Amino acid sequence: MRVTVDEDRCAGHGMCLTLCPEVFEMSDDGWAVAAPGEVPADLESAAKDAIANCPERAIVEIDN
Template identity: 85%
Template sequence: MKVTVDEDRCRGHGMCLTLCPEVFHMHDDGYAVADPSEVPAGLEGAAKDAIANCPEQAIVEID
């Protein structure tokens, strides 16, 4: 599973960091980024929770 954060949609609410801090972090500009983009197998559920709970729907799963 891979994820990315749409930088045009993210508003820096930080829900993704709360739900999956191993994958998401805040960039210096105050917006979230996914790092690494390849989500470790044990964290897929938490990453999907972050996708579902993003207020701006800025996190997307990519192929």
């Protein structure tokens, strides 16, 4: 699984960072960004929680 954050939708709430800090971080501008590449298998559940709990629905799972 891979994820991306739609920078036009992200409002910088940081919920994703709280739920899965190994995959998400905040940019210098205060918006969430996802680590490039595959989400490690042991973090997929946490990444899916971040997707489900994003208030702006800005996180998207990318089909491989």
